[in-house]
Amino acid sequence: MYVIGIDIGTTNVKLCLFQLPNFELVEVYRFSTPTKWNEKESEFEMDKIWEGVKEGLYVLSKKIKNPKEIKTISIASAAQTIVLLDEHNQILEPTITWYDPRSKSEAELVNNIVGREEIYKITGIVSHSNHSLTKLLWIRDHFPDQYLKLKKWTCLSGFIAFKLSGIYATDVSLASRTLLLDMSTRKWSKHLIEDFELEVQTFPTIVESGTAISFLKDSLAIEVGLSPNTTISIAGHDHMAGSIITNLDVDKELLNSTGTTEGLLLLKKDSFLNSDFQQNAISNGLYVKDNLFSLYGSMPTAGYSINWFTRNFLSSLDELTQMSDGLYKEYQKNSKEFIENLLVFIPHLRGSGPPHRDSHSKGILYGIQDQTEKRDILYSIFAGLCFELRNLKDAYIDLTDQDIKSIKVIGPATLNPLWLQLKADILNCEVLSYKTEEAVSKGGAMLAALKQNFIDQIHVNSFDRYLPSQENFKLYDEYFNRMYTPLSKIKREFDLYKSTEI
Known part of the structure; x- marks a missing residue:
C-alpha cells in the first residue's frame, strides 16, 4: 500500500510517494515553485504549479507495478495565499504570494474598521499584509473587474485538491490563517463577512485535516495513471503537517519548523485571544489533529538568510556545507573564542516576525572589521537566527507561564550540526533533530493515512539529540542582553523613522 504527500512550498513543490506501513520514501518529484516578480511584488503561477503537480503524479504512478495500491493523495501548503476562480473555474489573477507586502494598507484598513483587539478576539491573529483577507481586499480595490467575476476562492492546497477532486474546500488549519475564521465557532465569521461586504457563497467549505473529501476525478485518474478510487485530502498548513512526524506533545514541547521561513509551534488545549498575545503578534490557529489549538510565530527569513549569504558570498551550496562543517568542528573545540568574536546579525531581510512584528524592519550586520572573513559572517548568521528564535521562545514562556525543555526540529536545519x-x-x-527527508509531505501523508484508517497510530521518527552547554549558554545570554537586545531596540527606532518616510 502507498500514499502520496504533496507539499506546495514557497520555494519548491514536492510530490512524495511513501510505502506503508513504515512510510519509506520511494520517490520524490520536485520542481521550483513557479513565481513571477515585479520588483517587490510577487505572484504564484498557479497554472504552471498545477501542470507540474499533474506531471509529478504521472511520474510517481509509474514507480510501482500496480498504481491501484496508491490509496490517497494528501496536500499541504504554505498558508495565507488564496486562489480566486471564476464561474468556469478559471484562475483570476493575481495569485499574490503570502509574503508579498502590497496589501499593507488593507491590513491597516481591517484594524480601522474592526479594531485591533476585536479582530484578534475573533480570529486569534493580528491583521497583516500576509493574510488572505487583506489580499482579497487588495484585489477588490485594484482589480475590480476581476473581482466581479469571483465565484469561489480557496487556499493553495485547497486549489490543488479542487483540481484533483472537483470539491471546493480548505482545511481547518489553513482557514484559521485567513483572518476570516471565528476561532470560537470554528466557522467563517459572519461579523467579518458583513463588515467587508464579502459574498459568503464564494468561501470554501471547511473540512477536517487529512480526511478524505472525495475521490480522484475519473478523467484525471486516466491522465495521471492512478485509480479513480484514490482519495483526496487536505493536510493543511505546511508547518502543522510537518509536525506530525514528531508526535509533538501538548504544552511541553516546541516544534521548530525550518525552511525559507522558520516557525515555532506550541500546541494548546485552549486558544489565547487576549491582548497580551495580540501585542506580541502570536498567532492562534486550529491544529490538524485532536481538536487542538496552536500558538505559532514565524521568522520571515530563516533559510532565506542562508540562501542570501550563499548567493552573495559563496560559489555553491557545497561550499556552504563545507564551511558549516568546518565551523562546527572548530566550535566544538573552542566555542568561547567564537562567542567572544561574534558579530551581531539581525535577520530582518523581509521584515521581522513576532514578538516585534514589523514589515518595515531591516536587517543589520554589526561588528565587521578588516580581518572579518566570510566564515565569521556565516557563524553570525546562524547565531542571529537563534537569537531571534530565543525572543519568540521567551515570549511563549512569559505569556503561557509554561517552561519549555525540548525543541523538536524539522526541515533543512536538521542537516546542519552547527x-x-x-x-x-x-x-x-x-534540541531533537528529526532528519527526515521531506518532513511536510511525509507528515501530511501520515496524517491522511491515520485519519482514513490505513494505519492505527503514528510511529515517531528517529532523531538526533543536541544538549546545551551551560558555559556557552551563560556567554550567549550575556551577549544577548549586552549586545543583541540593545541594538535591536535602537534599530527599531530607525525602522519606525524609515517607515514614516514611505
Missing part, C-alpha cells in the same frame, strides 16, 4: 548546536546553546534546551 545550527542545531547553536539552537541548543542559545535557547538553553535540548
